[in-house]
Structures are given as structure tokens and as C-alpha cells.
Amino acid sequence: MKRTFRLPNRAHRVSRDVNRELELHLDLRAREFEAQGMTPEAARRAALEAFGDREAIEDEVRSIRESTVRERQYHDWLDELRQDVIVGLRGLTRSPGFTIVALLTLAIGIGANTAIFSVLRSVVLRPLPYTNPDQLVQVWSDYRARGRETPEWLTPPDFADWRDQNRTFVGMAAYQGWGPDLTGDGEPETVGGLIVSGNFFDVLRAKPAFGRALTMQDDDPGTEPVVVLSDALWRRRFGADSSILGRRITLNGTPWTVIGVLEPGFRAPIQAAAPDLYRAMRRPADSRCGRGCVVLRVIGRMRPGVSVAAAQADLARIAERVAREYPSTNADVGVWLIPLHEQLTGSVRRPLLALTGAVAIVLLIGCVNLANLLLVRGAAREREIAVRAALGARRARIVRQLVTENGLLALTGGALGLALGVAGSRVLGVLVPESVRRVQEIRFDATVMSFTAAMTIIAGLAFGLLPAMRAVRGNLIGSLRDARASTSSHTTLGKGLVILQLSLAVVLLFGAGLLLRSFLAMQRVDLGYRTEGVAFASIAFPQARYREPTRFSAATDDLLARLRANPAVRAVELTDLPPLTPNDQDVSVVPLGRPVSDRTPAVWYRSVTPGYLSLMRMRLVAGRQFTTAETQGAPQVGIINEEAARQLWPGENAVGRAVSLGAPNEPPLTIVGVVASGLHDGPNQPTKPEFFAPQAQFPTRFITMVLEPSRDLAAVGAAVRQALREVDPLIPAPALEPIEQRVGDAVALPRLYAILVGLFATAALSLAALGVYGVMAYTVAQRRREIGVRVALGADPAGIRRLVLGRGARLAAAGLVVGLAGALALGRLIQALLFGVSPFDAATLLAVPVVLGGMTILASWVPARRAMRLDPVSALRED
Amino acid sequence: MPGSDLFTGSLDILILKALSWGPLHGYAIGRWIRQTTSEVLAVQEGALYPALHRLERKGLLEEEWGLTETNREAKFYRLTPAGRKQLKQEAARWREYSRVMTIALDAVRA
Numbered sequence: 001m002k003r004t005f006r007l008p009n010r011a012h013r014v015s016r017d018v019n020r021e022l023e024l025h026l027d028l029r030a031r032e033f034e035a036q037g038m039t040p041e042a043a044r045r046a047a048l049e050a051f052g053d054r055e056a057i058e059d060e061v062r063s064i065r066e067s068t069v070r071e072r073q074y075h076d077w078l079d080e081l082r083q084d085v086i087v088g089l090r091g092l093t094r095s096p097g098f099t100i101v102a103l104l105t106l107a108i109g110i111g112a113n114t115a116i117f118s119v120l121r122s123v124v125l126r127p128l129p130y131t132n133p134d135q136l137v138q139v140w141s142d143y144r145a146r147g148r149e150t151p152e153w154l155t156p157p158d159f160a161d162w163r164d165q166n167r168t169f170v171g172m173a174a175y176q177g178w179g180p181d182l183t184g185d186g187e188p189e190t191v192g193g194l195i196v197s198g199n200f201f202d203v204l205r206a207k208p209a210f211g212r213a214l215t216m217q218d219d220d221p222g223t224e225p226v227v228v229l230s231d232a233l234w235r236r237r238f239g240a241d242s243s244i245l246g247r248r249i250t251l252n253g254t255p256w257t258v259i260g261v262l263e264p265g266f267r268a269p270i271q272a273a274a275p276d277l278y279r280a281m282r283r284p285a286d287s288r289c290g291r292g293c294v295v296l297r298v299i300g301r302m303r304p305g306v307s308v309a310a311a312q313a314d315l316a317r318i319a320e321r322v323a324r325e326y327p328s329t330n331a332d333v334g335v336w337l338i339p340l341h342e343q344l345t346g347s348v349r350r351p352l353l354a355l356t357g358a359v360a361i362v363l364l365i366g367c368v369n370l371a372n373l374l375l376v377r378g379a380a381r382e383r384e385i386a387v388r389a390a391l392g393a394r395r396a397r398i399v400r401q402l403v404t405e406n407g408l409l410a411l412t413g414g415a416l417g418l419a420l421g422v423a424g425s426r427v428l429g430v431l432v433p434e435s436v437r438r439v440q441e442i443r444f445d446a447t448v449m450s451f452t453a454a455m456t457i458i459a460g461l462a463f464g465l466l467p468a469m470r471a472v473r474g475n476l477i478g479s480l481r482d483a484r485a486s487t488s489s490h491t492t493l494g495k496g497l498v499i500l501q502l503s504l505a506v507v508l509l510f511g512a513g514l515l516l517r518s519f520l521a522m523q524r525v526d527l528g529y530r531t532e533g534v535a536f537a538s539i540a541f542p543q544a545r546y547r548e549p550t551r552f553s554a555a556t557d558d559l560l561a562r563l564r565a566n567p568a569v570r571a572v573e574l575t576d577l578p579p580l581t582p583n584d585q586d587v588s589v590v591p592l593g594r595p596v597s598d599r600t601p602a603v604w605y606r607s608v609t610p611g612y613l614s615l616m617r618m619r620l621v622a623g624r625q626f627t628t629a630e631t632q633g634a635p636q637v638g639i640i641n642e643e644a645a646r647q648l649w650p651g652e653n654a655v656g657r658a659v660s661l662g663a664p665n666e667p668p669l670t671i672v673g674v675v676a677s678g679l680h681d682g683p684n685q686p687t688k689p690e691f692f693a694p695q696a697q698f699p700t701r702f703i704t705m706v707l708e709p710s711r712d713l714a715a716v717g718a719a720v721r722q723a724l725r726e727v728d729p730l731i732p733a734p735a736l737e738p739i740e741q742r743v744g745d746a747v748a749l750p751r752l753y754a755i756l757v758g759l760f761a762t763a764a765l766s767l768a769a770l771g772v773y774g775v776m777a778y779t780v781a782q783r784r785r786e787i788g789v790r791v792a793l794g795a796d797p798a799g800i801r802r803l804v805l806g807r808g809a810r811l812a813a814a815g816l817v818v819g820l821a822g823a824l825a826l827g828r829l830i831q832a833l834l835f836g837v838s839p840f841d842a843a844t845l846l847a848v849p850v851v852l853g854g855m856t857i858l859a860s861w862v863p864a865r866r867a868m869r870l871d872p873v874s875a876l877r878e879d
Numbered sequence: 880m881p882g883s884d885l886f887t888g889s890l891d892i893l894i895l896k897a898l899s900w901g902p903l904h905g906y907a908i909g910r911w912i913r914q915t916t917s918e919v920l921a922v923q924e925g926a927l928y929p930a931l932h933r934l935e936r937k938g939l940l941e942e943e944w945g946l947t948e949t950n951r952e953a954k955f956y957r958l959t960p961a962g963r964k965q966l967k968q969e970a971a972r973w974r975e976y977s978r979v980m981t982i983a984l985d986a987v988r989a
Binding site: 017020021022024025028029032050051052053054057060061064065067068071 | 909954
């Protein structure tokens with residue numbers, strides 16, 4: 001009687017075996033001594049003595065034995081794995097069709113999930129690149145009580161009060177945009193900059209790469225004017241010259257001393273283009289600009305452990321006190337704190353989460369598909385498995401074999417998916433507007449890798465475990481006798497899975513339909529101004545050399561005259577703020593005789609040349625256009641849009657009214673015309689009340705040329721460069737920006753979301769079609785005999801086809817009912833992403849069943865035809 | 880080898896030799912060594928067991944649980960093909976060694 005090598009998997013089993021072996025030795029040896037005439041006790045003692053140090057020997061043997069057992073278990077495990085892998089690979093290569101479909105499904109599913117997740121992780125889930133970023137908040141004024149729905153910047157005196165009187169902040173820093181001209185050292189160039197309060201870098205806890213950052217001392221107007229450079233500007237403009245510290249550079253014609261260069265990884269906490277340099281504010285915060293002038297953006301660092309709500313309450317208390325003290329300016333001005341992370345990434349959070357959900361659904365459908373295919377395969381392999389069981393394979397061993405085979409699939413699919421994901425991540429970077437990407441760079445990090453690995457494992461388990469469990473459930477030997485014993489439950493489960501797939505596909509189809517219709521609706525929107533055939537070019541006359549308005553208005557006239565003389569330019573007009581510009585400026589338009597109340601609506605201000613409105617094809621609805629007669633000295637005039645007219649003089653005629661801009665002591669001007677309202681900020685943004693002033697009467701140092709080319713844009717670019725060189729060679733030549741590009745950018749994200757969800761829905765639908773086909777084909781194959789009998793009894797082939805198609809239709813109907821319920825819930829979730837379409841959009845609700853029905857019929861067609869052409873004789877002769 | 884006065888490796892060869900006629904349990908191996916070497920070599924009987932387990936670990940022996948003549952469960956050892964090969968090599972080496980030693984020790988002054 002023998003036993004093969006046992007696997008003592010516990011240490012005590014090793015001890016027991018060793019002890020038993022040595023005990024046997026001692027017993028037998030003692031018996032030998034007894035045979036020589038010793039008493040049992042003496043024999044035992046003699047045996048022990050002959051043996052040596054029993055305890056030491058036993059310890060030694062045990063440790064050798066333990067490592068032997070460990071090694072053997074490991075070897076056995078490796079051996080089995082190797083066998084499983086070989087058998088698995090053989091199985092997979094035997095059915096290349098299945099393998100290719102499975103791998104593609106997994107690679108695309110995992111790849112798309114990885115790519116979308118990498119974007120979500122980079123932008124939404126990763127903390128901002130600052131020390132303790134959760135303590136940082138954007139501090140805004142809240143004018144909602146005055147009917148202004150968006151947060152507002154702070155006035156310098158309010159900032160000073162909030163900064164000095166709060167109890168919940170470590171520090172509060174203010175900043176403003178700055179675009180100085182950098183001259184000397186090569187071509188003149190307009191650089192982007194920030195004017196910051198001295199504690200700006202301290203609040204962010206940012207250290208320079210070398211030199212020093214700005215400090216509170218630099219805010220003193222009496223100190224030397226200094227700047228801190230970004231790493232990018234230092235490399236680009238100064239060739240990474242390490243002796244830059246102490247060097248004077250010329251900004252807007254005045255010298256500034258470089259005191260530091262920032263780390264390459266430093267990110268300004270703003271959505272605008274990364275600033276090239278930073279300077280201190282250099283003036284007491286409350287000078288010149290009073291409580292009516294919202295000019296400061298503010299960022300604060302809360303004390304450790306302080307919640308946003310507590311900080312909000314703290315500042316609100318101060319704001320209330322200020323409002324009591326200065327009711328004319330500060331009544332109903334509240335505090336609006338937005339965590340910096342939300343401030344910078346909030347716009348893409350929801351779309352990214354929606355896309356993550358959509359792509360997860362695709363993978364889920366893919367897994368369901370694989371599970372289904374494996375079930376069908378499993379059914380076909382029942383005999384094989386039964387044979388193996390009959391030959392003595394343990395149940396766990398068979399499950400392991402099947403799991404290994406599926407694991408091979410999952411791992412290969414996961415590896416392919418990872419490669420796809422890395423590529424896709426780059427492409428999908430554009431999902432996130434550059435403004436967000438500047439702060440939260442899109443990268444592939446360890447978390448994304450772990451996510452992919454986890455998804456691969458989960459996917460492997462999801463599609464592999466169920467069929468494997470099923471394959472060995474029940475009577476293995478029984479299925480050897482009758483392979484068809486459990487087929488009916490196979491098909492029931494399979495059908496359930498297909499219905500699940502169909503309903504998920506319905507959800508995605510519906511979402512894609514809604515987003516597509518939103519995008520189309522957005523494209524159809526009449527923006528109220530010209531959207532093709534003109535291009536913008538913006539310049540600024542630097543303050544240092546153009547202090548007086550006469551100087552820059554003369555330069556502007558000169559530039560305009562030169563451009564108009566150039567045959568490459570068919571028309572050119574000026575504005576200070578073209579449509580679809582992210583920043584905007586407002587002004588109070590106060591009807592004459594009406595007191596400046598807190599309720600005076602803010603009106604968005606543009607200064608334009610007389611031909612601007614007609615060049616931009618803005619429709620005049622009342623009054624007249626500007627003329628060239630409106631110059632300095634002539635009576636001042638303005639044009640407003642319908643929205644402004646509606647807010648200022650509801651139901652009345654606006655033309656001929658006298659208003660003042662801002663303070664009541666400004667000279668009054670007359671409204672001479674009303675234009676149709678345009679959507680200045682893009683199709684999905686609200687209509688703004690707008691005020692247009694004639695540029696000749698309201699000159700500005702910032703101008704945007706609106707150019708209509710005679711022939712091509714390149715010639716216009718050359719014309720602008722030439723004219724500018726003649727007017728002022730120190731002003732950098734601007735880039736030409738076609739309006740088509742701006743319009744395109746405004747709908748780029750909605751278009752991308754629609755395309756992506758559309759792609760996901762297509763993938764989901766194709767996978768679901770595959771699922772339907774699989775189940776129908778399987779059903780037909782299983783019921784060959786029954787169909788054969790029907791045909792033999794004279795059933796009409798078309799009737800057979802109807803039978804099969806009817807079964808497909810029933811699946812589709814079930815999927816549709818479940819799916820539409822989910823889809824309606826989804827509609828509400830993505831409501832914020834929709835434009836001009838209801839989350840219960842009827843057209844989409846009607847289209848989805850049509851698409852799904854068509855797909856189901858297509859997918860069942862081939863199995864139906866196979867059933868129709870079945871040869872009853874051979875079908876009945878089988879088995 | 881701790882607890883053994885045997886020349887290095889000689890216990891291993893004796894074990895392999897003992898098993899060359901078929902599976903034996905530890906005690907039987909020890910008894911055979913004692914008897915055939917006239918108890919000259921056997922000093923500490925316990926030293927046999929670490930040696931057995933090491934040979935098993937190296938894959939020269941394999942175990943097999945069975946019953947003794949007195950119907951007690953015991954661990955039997957059996958030579959593996961590798962063990963048999965090892966025995967052959969080692970035996971040849973020892974024979975050569977002892978031949979040379981004998982010649983050297985029997986030598987008379989020339």
C-alpha cells in the first residue's frame with residue numbers, strides 16, 4: 001500500500017512526519033537492544049544515546065524538510081501553471097475567431113477606459129501642483145443679490161479689508177493680468193505677465209529655482225522695480241543664462257531688475273496662458289481705485305483645518321460690516337469662495353465623469369459579450385471537461401485550467417489595452433481645454449497603470465469566472481452522457497446577458513443622441529454676428545510710450561489709414577474686444593436723471609470704429625450706425641444691443657435717451673442706435689447686454705483689427721506687419737486669427753464629447769449585435785432537431801425565419817424597456833451638458849428603438865437564414 | 880557534517896548504496912551501514928537523518944510512505960535515477976581514491 005507524495009501544507013504536518021520518522025528509529029533501535037537482553041528502560045536510554053543530540057537533529061531535519069516541501073509545492077504549482085498555459089494557448093489558437101474577437105473587445109474596452117481615466121486622473125483626481133492644495137481657494141465677490149450670476153473680482157479696498165480682518169486665512173494674495181512689451185535683447189515681443197501682491201508666491205508656497213521670489217517689501221513703491229521670470233521665458237528669451245540675476249530688462253520702455261527664475265514645474269493658478277513674468281503691485285491697494293472698481297483676482301490659503309464654509313462665514317461677516325459702512329457701493333456684495341481645484345477644473349469635471357461612465361459601459365458590454373461567448377464555448381466543451389473529470393482531474397484543477405485560459409485572454413487584452421490607452425491618452429488630451437491643461441498636465445502615472453491592471457483583473461474575473469464555475473457545476477459525468485442536459489439553462493443565462501447588453505447599449509445610444517443633437521443645435525444657433533470671412537489681430541500701445549490718449553488715437557488712425565490703402569485688405573475696422581474673447585469688461589450705463597442705484601445693470605463695453613457693426617454684420621434694429629462725424633469734441637454717442645435696451649428701458653424706445661457711463665458726473669452721451677443681441681461668449685452662453693462706444697471718442701490702447709481679406713489671409717498678415725512696422729517698429733507683430741477658428745473653438749468641446757460618446761455608443765451597439773448574433777446562432781444550432789422536425793412536417797421556410805427573427809425581436813424589446821428606463825435617468829444626469837434639447841428628447845427616444853431594432857434584425861438575419869435552409873434529413877440523422 | 884566522524888561525503892555514498900537494492904526506511908538504512916561497516920564508521924546514528932533529507936532535497940532520493948514488517952507507518956526512501964547515477968560516480972571516485980591511497984601506503988622505500 002503506497003501513497004504518492006503528499007503536500008503537507010502546514011508546518012505541523014512537517015513536524016509530525018519528522019517526529020514519527022525519528023520515533024520509529026528509536027523504537028526499532030531500542031527493540032534491538034532489548035533483544036540483546038536489556039530492560040526496556042535501559043534499551044530506550046541506549047537507543048537515545050546512540051542517536052546523539054535528538055533535539056538538534058530533529059530541528060535540522062525539520063528545517064531541511066520544510067524547504068523541500070516549499071520548493072516542491074512551488075515546482076508543482078509552476079508545472080501546473082505551465083500545463084494550464086500550454087493547454088490554454090492551444091485552446092485559444094484552436095479557435096482564432098473567438099480569440100481575435102475577445103482580444104479586440106478587451107483591448108478596445110480597456111484601452112478606451114485607460115485613456116479616459118488618465119485624463120480624469122490627471123485633471124480631476126490629481127491634487128493641484130501646490131503644497132497643501134486643499135487649503136487654496138479663489139476668493140470672489142458675490143453680486144448674485146444684485147442679479148449678477150457669475151462671481152466677480154474684488155475691489156482693492158474690499159481686498160484690503162478681507163485680507164486684514166479675517167481669522168481663517170494664513171494669507172490672501174491678489175493678482176491682475178499684465179501684458180508688457182519686452183524690448184531690447186532681440187525682437188520686441190508682447191509677453192504675458194501677472195501683477196501680484198508681494199505675498200503671492202508665499203501664499204502658493206512656491207520657491208524660485210534660483211534667486212528670490214517677490215516679497216511684501218517689493219510692494220513698496222519706493223523700492224527698485226523687480227520681476228521674477230518663468231522658466232520658459234528664461235530659456236526662450238535669455239538662453240537659460242544663469243547670470244540673469246540682477247540684469248535689467250526693458251518692459252514697456254522702463255527698466256526692471258530680474259531677481260529670480262521660477263521652477264520649470266511652477267504653474268500659475270490661472271486658466272489664462274502661463275505668465276512669462278511676475279511683478280509686484282507696488283502701490284497701496286486702496287489707492288486711486290475705490291470700492292466701485294472690481295480689478296483684483298484673489299487667491300487665499302486657509303488655515304490648516306479650516307473648512308471652506310467656515311472661511312466663507314468669516315469673510316461674509318466682514319463683507320456685511322463693509323456693506324453697512326459703504327452702502328452705496330457695497331450693499332448686497334457678498335463673498336463667494338470656490339476651492340481652487342474646482343475653480344480650475346470644474347468646467348470639465350462633469351463631462352469627464354460622463355465620459356468615464358460611458359466608456360465603462362462599453363467595457364461592461366464587452367465583458368458580458370465575452371462571458372456569453374465563453375458560456376457558448378463552455379457548452380461546446382462540456383464533453384471535453386467531462387472526459388477530463390472522468391480521468392480523475394479535480395474540480396478545482398479544472399476551474400483553474402479554465403481561469404488560466406481566461407486569464408491569458410485578459411492579460412493579453414490588458415497589455416494591448418494599455419498600449420492603446422497610452423496612445424489614446426495623448427489624443428484625448430484635447431478633451432480638456434488648454435486653459436485647464438496648463439495647470440493640470442495630462443500624464444500617465446502609476447495610478448493610471450494600477451487602474452489598468454485592476455481593470456484587467458476585474459474584466460478577467462467578470463467574463464471568466466462565471467463560465468468557469470458553470471462549466472464544472474452539477475454532474476460532470478452526467479453531461480458526458482448527454483451533452484444537451486444543461487443547454488436550456490445556458491441559453492436562459494445567455495439571453496439574460498444579451499438583454500443586459502442591449503439595455504446598456506440603449507443607454508449609451510440615447511446619451512450619444514442627446515449630445516449629438518445638442519451639438520447640432522449649438523451649430524444652428526445664430527450668434528448675431530458674422531462667423532466667417534474675417535480675421536482678428538490684436539495689439540497694444542505700451543503705456544510707457546503712449547501715455548496720452550491723443551498719442552495712441554493718432555497711432556491708431558495712422559495704422560488704419562495704412563491698412564485701408566493696402567489692396568490686400570478689403571475692409572478693416574477696429575474694436576477693443578472682439579466676440580468670443582474670454583475676458584470681458586463692463587461699465588455702468590446710467591440713464592440720465594435716474595440715480596446710480598445698486599440695481600444698475602452691468603453692461604459689457606466695446607469701443608469700435610464706425611464701420612465695425614456693419615463689417616461684423618450686426619443687424620441694426622433701431623436708430624443709426626456710428627459715423628465718422630463722431631470725433632473728440634463732437635457730442636458723445638453710443639449704441640446698445642436689444643438686451644441692454646430691454647434691461648434699461650423695458651418696453652420703451654431706447655434711441656435718443658441720454659445716459660452717463662459709470663459715475664453721474666461723467667459727461668452724458670446719447671443712445672443713437674440699437675443692434676440685435678449677439679451671443680458674445682458663444683452659442684451655449686447667455687446673451688449679454690452690450691454697449692458700443694465710438695473709438696474716436698473713447699480711444700483705447702488695446703485694439704483688435706477686424707480684417708476682411710481681398711484675396712487670401714497671408715497677404716493680409718503681410719499688410720498688417722508692414723503697416724505696424726511703419727507706425728511703430730517696437731510693437732510686436734500680432735498673429736492673425738480667423739473668426740472661423742474662434743467659432744470652431746467655441747463648440748470644439750461639445751463636438752468632441754458628441755463624437756466620443758457617439759463612438760462609444762457605436763462600439764456598444766456593435767458588441768451588443770455580436771451578442772445577439774451569438775445567442776441566436778447558438779439557439780438555432782441547439783434546436784436543429786426541432787427545426788428539422790418542423791421543416792420535415794412541411795413548415796414554411798419563411799415561417800421558420802419569422803420564428804428566429806421574432807426571438808431576436810423579443811430580446812430587443814426587453815433590452816429596450818430596461819435600457820430606456822436607464823436612459824431617462826441618465827438624461828437628467830447629463831442635463832448640464834445638453835444644449836437646446838430636453839433630456840427627454842422625443843426624437844432621440846424614437847430614434848433609439850429604430851436603430852436597436854434594425855441592428856437586432858441584422859444580427860439575427862444570418863442565424864435565421866441558416867435555420868431556413870436547414871436540411872431536415874441531416875438534422876434529424878445527427879446524434 | 881556535524882555529528883559525524885565519517886570522511887566527508889562517505890555517509891551519502893553509503894546511503895545511496897544501501898538503497899541500491901530497493902526502498903528502505905531510515906532505521907533499516909542505518910542498520911545496514913552499521914552492520915556492513917562493522918560499526919567502524921557509525922558513531923552518531925542520528926546524523927543519518929539530516930543526510931537522508933538533504934539527499935531527498937537534492938532529488939537523489941524520493942520518499943514513499945509505507946508499512947514496516949510490524950505494520951507501522953514509515954517513511955521509505957528510494958533511489959531516483961539521479962541518485963543511482965550519483966552512486967555510480969561516487970563509488971568510482973572512492974574506489975580510485977582508495978586504490979591510490981593503498982598504493983601510496985603500501986609503498987616501500989625504493
